Every structure is written in structure tokens, then in C-alpha cells.
Amino acid sequence: MRRRDFLSAAVAASGAIMLPGGLALAAPAGVAGLTSLTVGTKPIPPEERMARIAKLQRLMVEQEIGALIVESGSSLDYFTGVQWHRSERTTAAVIPARGDVVIVTPAFEEPSIRETLAVSGDVRPWNEHESPFDLIVGALRDRGVKSGAIAFESTTRLFIVDGVREASAGAYRIVSGDALVKAVRLIKSPAELALMQAANNVTLAALRYVHDNVRIGMRPEELGAMIDAATAALGGEPGFALVLLNEASAYPHGSKQPQTVREGSVILMDVGCTVHGYQSDISRTWVMGKPTAKQRKVWDTVKRGQELALATAKPGVPVGAIDDAVRAMYEKEGWGPGYRLPGLSHRTGHGIGLDGHEPPYLVHGDTTPLAPGMCFSDEPGLYIPGEFGIRMEDCWYMTETGPKLFTQLAKSIDDPI
Numbered sequence: 001m002r003r004r005d006f007l008s009a010a011v012a013a014s015g016a017i018m019l020p021g022g023l024a025l026a027a028p029a030g031v032a033g034l035t036s037l038t039v040g041t042k043p044i045p046p047e048e049r050m051a052r053i054a055k056l057q058r059l060m061v062e063q064e065i066g067a068l069i070v071e072s073g074s075s076l077d078y079f080t081g082v083q084w085h086r087s088e089r090t091t092a093a094v095i096p097a098r099g100d101v102v103i104v105t106p107a108f109e110e111p112s113i114r115e116t117l118a119v120s121g122d123v124r125p126w127n128e129h130e131s132p133f134d135l136i137v138g139a140l141r142d143r144g145v146k147s148g149a150i151a152f153e154s155t156t157r158l159f160i161v162d163g164v165r166e167a168s169a170g171a172y173r174i175v176s177g178d179a180l181v182k183a184v185r186l187i188k189s190p191a192e193l194a195l196m197q198a199a200n201n202v203t204l205a206a207l208r209y210v211h212d213n214v215r216i217g218m219r220p221e222e223l224g225a226m227i228d229a230a231t232a233a234l235g236g237e238p239g240f241a242l243v244l245l246n247e248a249s250a251y252p253h254g255s256k257q258p259q260t261v262r263e264g265s266v267i268l269m270d271v272g273c274t275v276h277g278y279q280s281d282i283s284r285t286w287v288m289g290k291p292t293a294k295q296r297k298v299w300d301t302v303k304r305g306q307e308l309a310l311a312t313a314k315p316g317v318p319v320g321a322i323d324d325a326v327r328a329m330y331e332k333e334g335w336g337p338g339y340r341l342p343g344l345s346h347r348t349g350h351g352i353g354l355d356g357h358e359p360p361y362l363v364h365g366d367t368t369p370l371a372p373g374m375c376f377s378d379e380p381g382l383y384i385p386g387e388f389g390i391r392m393e394d395c396w397y398m399t400e401t402g403p404k405l406f407t408q409l410a411k412s413i414d415d416p417i
Helices: 003-014 046-063 074-080 107-116 132-142 158-167 178-185 190-213 220-233 246-250 293-312 320-332
Strands: 016-018 024-026 065-071 092-096 101-106 121-126 148-152 172-176 237-245 266-275 282-287 349-351 358-362 375-378 382-384 388-390 394-398 403-405
Touching: 046 065, 046 074, 046 092, 046 178, 065 074, 065 132, 065 158, 065 178, 074 092, 074 101, 074 178, 092 132, 101 107, 101 132, 107 121, 121 132, 132 158, 148 158, 158 172, 190 220, 190 266, 190 282, 190 394, 220 237, 220 266, 237 246, 246 266, 246 382, 246 388, 266 388, 282 293, 293 320, 293 375, 293 382, 293 388, 320 358, 358 375
Parallel strands: 065 148, 101 121, 148 172
Antiparallel strands: 016 024, 065 092, 092 101, 237 266, 266 282, 349 358, 349 375, 375 394, 382 388, 394 403
16 A cells, blocks of 8 residues: 555544654544545556657767666656665666666565566666676666766766776766756656646645644644645645744744744745655745734735746746846845845745756746746745745746646735635
């Protein structure tokens, strides 16, 4: 049983929410009544993964690169379907410019790797006393890559690159595979967009549930456990739940100072889940009780920032121009300048897909032109150190005619979900 299904069953059966350390929190009435929003969603089919590999191989032939080596991580999943964790034991794919994929993995992991391998290919196991790098080099040679350039996916750890270099006695010229991978992963397919839509539907519904059930005296971990339980009941796999209360909301990733919900508290929640590996990322901020005039003004300014980001997004526009437009508007109203506080200290948004953060980025200087199928977050928060911060975040994707939101922007500080 998958973790998501187990959590859903547990929540439905008991209505309890598990806190860190195994403590149970009695769930507010109704969590057991939440029903899955992901019934009928389908994982990426093998045919689509094979098409990804074919595109990658065409690019490698054009650029005279013999193969791409991809270790465990989202790109391994993207191309092969193999979902594996990183450890000191190397699991990696050799994707040759011509021929089938080869997966090199520890021998005792071979059954698990074969279980998730979704493309045609060969699995070559290595025992504990053997070198995985010898197998990688052997796979390269078997696919006709005996010299010349080979690329490594950009997050591959150095010991793997060095191991291949040593095992091949320096036969290959090592190059970055970053541009190759981006050229394939950057544009999302209809199947990918559908999974991201499902993930966003789950997260927004979970946030609505928490908003309706938050109570005075609650701590961040209680709100986080509540969002995770709601996410599981709604059919998503909980990913992360950042809960920032009061002054902690002034720091985008929070503070270690203890906080509880009180009358007048600013509650900032940044939440995401996955559906068949594809991610959501939504933030909402509201006030417990009646907002102050200052809180209302800052909230309204952030919403205008979100709207301006979307209005700036047009096919062919450099993604960094979105950040520039929002920052210029903020500066006219006295925030900043630039990335200074009080103001917007982080980029306006990031790419999203199998990874919660992936290129390109809505940040000054990123010249990547917007193209249909690219996916981003839209989160131009404002932060006042020592007081509070406001962040709303919704994800969207580019179309031929402009941006399309996965979730509608929050309406107001009084109707914040």
C-alpha cells in the first residue's frame, strides 16, 4: 500500500491526526468526511517516457554527445519511471544517444528497480564488493560510446562523475547535461498538467479545511498535522506544510521562536502535495479575527503583485521581466528597493513540476523566454521584519494566449482561500 493510501485509510478510520513523535491529535469534526479528489488520475504512461527519451537522444546526436548519465532523483523518474533515493550506493541510468537505457543498481535493489522501470532497457546489478562505475563504463561501451563527450545530469554527485572518469581511464570528455535535460523537461505535456491540476485541487481544498478549523491556542505543528491529514484524505501525498504564525510570518521560511495562534494572529501557510510525483505549491495568509488596516493594505498590495505578474506573462517575454515588473510596482509604493526589507526579499516565482522548485525562475536576469507548457508559482510576498509578512502563492502554466491558473487567486483578506 502506498503511503498516501495508508494515510487516507488511517484518517478515514479514526479521524485522528498524527503529530511529530507519534502523538495523536483529535481531528476537528469532518476530516473523516473528506473524500479523494484524485480518483481516476493516471501516472505518466510508458509511451510518453519513451518519447522523452527519443527527444533527448535526438538532441544528443545533434550535439555529438554519446550519452547522458542520470543518478537517482527526479530526472531518473522523469525519463525511466524509476523512483529511488540517493545514498552512498550508486543507482544511475545510462541513456545513450542510440540504443536502450541501462540502469546500474545494487544487486539487492534489482527487484525494486525492475518494479518501477517504465521503459525498455537493461538492469545491470553490482554486488557490494564490485564497482558500479565499471558497469556504467561497460554500458557506455556496449552502446557504442567508447570515447568522446558524455554528459551528466546537473545534480549528479561528484563521486559518481569521478568514479566514471577513473573507471574509463579518462576516455571521455565530461560535459554538463543541464541544457539537454532542460530542453526536454521545461515544457509540460497535457498529462503532466493534468496531474499538477489534481495536486493543486487537493492542496487548495486542504487549506480551506484548515482555515475553517483553526482555533486559538494551536501551534504550527498542529496546523501542519491537520493539513497533512486533510491532504491524505483528499487523495494527495503530503509533501510539505510550512506554518508561520505572528512575527514568524515576516521571514519567508520562518523562525525557531515558539508561536501560537492568538486573536489578531497572522497565519501564513505554504503547502504542497504530490499526485503521481507531480507537485503543488500554494500559500495563503489570513488573520485570526479582525485584520488591522496595515495588514489589510499589505495583503491587498500582494494580491496586486500577483495580478501584475500574470498580466506581464506573455509568450516570448523573458521570465525575469515578471520579477522586474512586480518589484518596480512595489518600489513605487515604498517597498525595497530591490530585494531589501521591508519588501520582497525573494524571487517572484519558480518553475514547478516533478520538483517543487525547478527552472526557469521568475527572478531578475533570467532571460528564458516564456513558452507554452512552462509552469511556475506566482508568489510576490511582502515582509516586515519584527511585525508580519504576507504571501499568497498560486501556480500557473503558459499557453499560446497567456497564463492559465491552476487555482484562482484568493479574493480578499476576509475571504482568503
